[in-house]
Amino acid sequence: MTLKHQLRKFDQFRRSKMPNLETAFYHLFSNTANLEKHKLTKDKVKHILLIRNNKRIGNIYFLLPFVRQLRDAYPDAKIDIMLNEPWQSNIFNNLEINHFYYSHFSFQGIFKFLKMMKTLRKITYDMILLPQTSAGDTIITALLDGRNKVSSYHPQRNLICMHAVRIENPREHAALGCLSVLEGLGHTLVEPFLHTLAFTKEELDSGLQVSRNLRNNQARLTIAYFRGARGDKLLSDKTWLTILSKFERATNQQVQWVEILSPDISSPIKTGVKTFQTADLRHLAAVLKHLDAFICCDTGPLHLADAAGASCIGLYSHTNPSSFGVIGENTINVADIENLDAQAIGKKLNLF
Template identity: 30%
Template sequence: MDHEHGLRRLIRRARRALRDRTSRWLARLAATPTPCHAPLPCPTRILVCRVNKRLGNTVLLTPLLQSLAATFPQARIDVLVQGRYNGVLLENLPGVNRVHEVPTEPWPLLRRLVPLIRHLRRQRYDLAIDPNNHSSSNRLAMAVSGARYRLGFAAADQWLKLTHAAAFPDHEPHTGLQPLYLLAAITGTPVHRIKTTAVGLTDHQRSRAHNRLQASLGAAADGPLIGFFAEATGGKQLPGDWWQAWCTAVQEQAPDATLVQIVRPGGPALAPTATPVGTSDLGELAAIIEQMDGFIAADSGPMHLASATGVPVLGLFQATPPERFAPLGELCCAITTPVEPAAAARMLLALRKQTDELLRRQG
């Protein structure tokens, strides 16, 4: 397993080095090395290009989408993502009109790419946005979109000629908040920067989630529902015995709590005291997590998904910096590991109590 992870790291490093070298070479032909600001007439058709299939990256795009909708309420916002699963999380957000999906498999990609490009160009977008500072896929998508104006970050390796460019905000480390600084390059009016993630859930998704959760739990749970996701990629994942000890600690500290483990469909429970719940429908999964009273996970897509639903979240970080990837939400907290399972249980339960007190004051 360690050998497999090491090979994957080498492949990622090689791909990153090739991408950086190619970008620097292309930047010699046509580059946008310095910021260029100019107020735009209020755009009515906007395309946001985030050609990536990772769940966390999709959720971390939502602060920008919400900020765009608040800053340009008359605009129709389309989003270009990769894969056919993540788009369901964005399509019901305020201001979002449609989510276009780039296939991940080679044959559907070749078969559908030309029709997709034609469709994008027929939309006659006023503005295309690349929210990332190093994505060649995003830049290619903007280049072929046919948008009248193109907005992104200025950089020495920014090989796409942009009409509007912002300086990369080195003072803002968080990946989900950096794109918000793009908006100042296109408007002279105050920018509405929304710094929390969100997902657009329907009543139908919530109803299905409620039914699935009740079917999994059997009898109605009287106490709080505490959710957790024990998986993560590479060095971000905590060992199984840590999670088992954490489950034991929660049951000792909150005997009335019901533990719900979010798993891949059909996956087993990590501990006998936990009820496994899983679905491949991300909208339904978000609606399931929304019913939790608290949620804990390592740095992963479900961690960000939980924060986007408004659930109190405790994020565990051991291989990635929390200042870049912490869950964004008023009820969220990120800690670095190692941390004792009992201490993590106390933190999450305390976070839940703080939330209950806040809701009582507001109510």
């Protein structure tokens, strides 16, 4: 039996036993000191803790519509957010968040986690809110003090989130499905659903200046692309060169290509292209916003660009675009990469 198969068997065993372990834990350690039976009215909710522990960059960008709607639903409340790592809080800059906490929720980060919990256990929140009901987030919620604990309904975790909301017809896209939790609390959602970053003028000006430099201060079609991806989503160099060639043939303009580099991709695939690299994700987003389009096959960078308001061309070889695709007005999801129609995409995005 291979190691991979052994690990898979162990994971299946762990998952089969997890419901019973969860229930036992909740019975033993649930903090119900100030838990109230009934849902608080809107005017009674003055302090909210939103919990979302996830390391995937795309999933954190998916939280933007929920945070914006939550801010509209409780305009006078203080909103705290618990995330996994400090870099994630930059996504929510300028959205009037009171305080960020970082769980470092892993075995390696156990001491940082315990330090954070020691601080949080001194606070009684009016509402502890889980947009997604993961086991980890529910365990943290169990240990904290809250008058209301809210999530979507889950049979094992309802013992903790007593004010859970049953969702009958959830929205399919992962960034919008959790909005039903707010509807279940009686809030009318504000449309259109905003999934975008809140940039400062300085950030936008800086991004614009970089974009002008990448264009050589000329009014020319400038398209950025990023080749990095995990696992099966990674496209071959041959596929990428074919995609770039299709766009070059589809327009009578000269295309200024900009390859986004990263620690994993240190040199461009084509000669004569511009390159750009930065560790500042908000700056990268502001730059992409001011270019004509962005092509990518990995959901994380795609959703960063989508949240920036960039024109995105998402290449989906293994991921379901109905649930994880780009959702901006000037974006397109491509599932049939082999038969990509650059001419049709260019017309839809007003590139040529």
